[in-house]
Amino acid sequence: MINKLIANIKKTNAPIVVGLDPMLNYIPDQVKEKAFAEFGETLEGAAEAVWQFNKEIVDKTYDLIPAVKPQIAMYEQFGIPGLMAFKKTVDYCKEKGLVVIGDIKRGDIGSTSAAYAVGHIGKVQVGSKSYAPFDEDFVTVNPYLGSDGVNPFIDVCKEEKKGLFILVKTSNPSSGEFQDQLIDGRPLYELVGEKVAQWGADCMGDEYSYIGAVVGATYPEMGKVLRRIMPKSYILVPGYGAQGGQGKDLVHFFNEDGLGAIVNSSRGIIAAYKQEKYARFGAENFGEASRAAVEDMIADISQALNNR
């Protein structure tokens, strides 16, 4: 799957991923009204609004982008109907040729991580049959429990040719509280980065490992160091746009080959129509606004990479 991700990135010339994290207040009124008219102001109504919103954004952007990253929390908050919309979104994006990164940040003791792994990127056995319940291409994983919480995900990746992005240094303001703590003079996130490099070493695709890392756009200096620690790991970089990251901050997340990183933007793309910059599209053309925001993001990052 890392090979497909890289092929998609080369084809689109766009090392970006669109975060499909639909908060209800990002969704234009006409989409919500239609969904509520059909299903009422219910969890089913919310899930339908989310799904219709996603579908329009995917339809208007899929030819420009290599991948999407639905954040499962935004679906899980609407219970079972929300998770059905998550599944529908994953399936639809894969039909459109996109690589789907399930942002699930799971991680537990071994047997429990194994259950998450088969549920999200593998197959679960039921009697003589097997099923791929959610079937994302990549998932994000929390490393706090150490190797035996991560290995079951890696095992499934090997079997199913899927991939991981493991949290190393997250984009949020308080990520340093534990992640930056110094251990023999070096921050914890560097130790986690070294582990990611080790875990990834025998999980190589053609050019890169399918065991990647998450490093926030909001910490570019740390990204530079982590790039060196994990030369063969793809880095998923959240925090661009609404969280504060900019193209020029991101060049050091990439290798000299122009590869090695994929930058996520969620709100900045999916709620673009709410920004003054894209207000000309109006709420009725929110998908077109998202397309324009994708084009601008690609241009910003390309320019930054060309100027380095």
Place this chain on the structure above:
Amino acid sequence: MINKLIANIKKTNAPIVVGLDPMLNYIPDQVKEKAFAEFGETLEGAAEAVWQFNKEIVDKTYDLIPAVKPQIAMYEQFGIPGLMAFKKTVDYCKEKGLVVIGDIKRGDIGSTSAAYAVGHIGKVQVGSKSYAPFDEDFVTVNPYLGSDGVNPFIDVCKEEKKGLFILVKTSNPSSGEFQDQLIDGRPLYELVGEKVAQWGADCMGDEYSYIGAVVGATYPEMGKVLRRIMPKSYILVPGYGAQGGQGKDLVHFFNEDGLGAIVNSSRGIIAAYKQEKYARFGAENFGEASRAAVEDMIADISQALNNR
């Protein structure tokens, strides 16, 4: 909810929690066969088997125990039907008067943690209506992202009178890989424990805080230290029984008042009928075997507490 948990513990005289983590291979053949006869060897069939298995165990043990802890991964692995069985289990256990600890180990950046929090222990707004999608009483939370990943859960706890157990030192063999790393001579888990005590300080129930911690039974010496660091935090202690912990290892997780800890056993209770010790019940009476295992676990822990 911490007051209800403590009241339930006092009433049953049993500081234990039954982990409802139903792997298919724990479920007796007759339960699976009946479910598969109705729904086929499908995700729906697996979910039905899980639900019927849980129901029998709850029916046979609920009067002895204060709480249950369903591990959501074991349901999520069966996709949407599995998650419906999770929800059904949560609702049923609450009807029976049990406190339900959703073992979900979520944790993300602020806005995303907020979505998990409303979905699992709070209410989500849909237009003019609000819904409590999963409605557990407590959930477990992963602290790797720091305060802004935890605070949205705390905010919802305050509003809804719910509670948390935050991962401090997990029960698995490799938990030390990151959690034991020394920072100025002290392990990371102690720093996390101090944070839990701080987070919990203004979240007090009558006797204890509703912001608790997870500390594995498999690390009793660390439990002793963490007990002192977090005197007012309830400690959820996984790892008893099948993972290796025993009653005598657990006394230091408790305070002098006999409170302050709740010990989880999953496989040791729910798959008791598979152990030689309870083989006399036979697979057909698996619920009775679980009841006997609960009684033995309560006796083991009571004896250890009386002998200290």
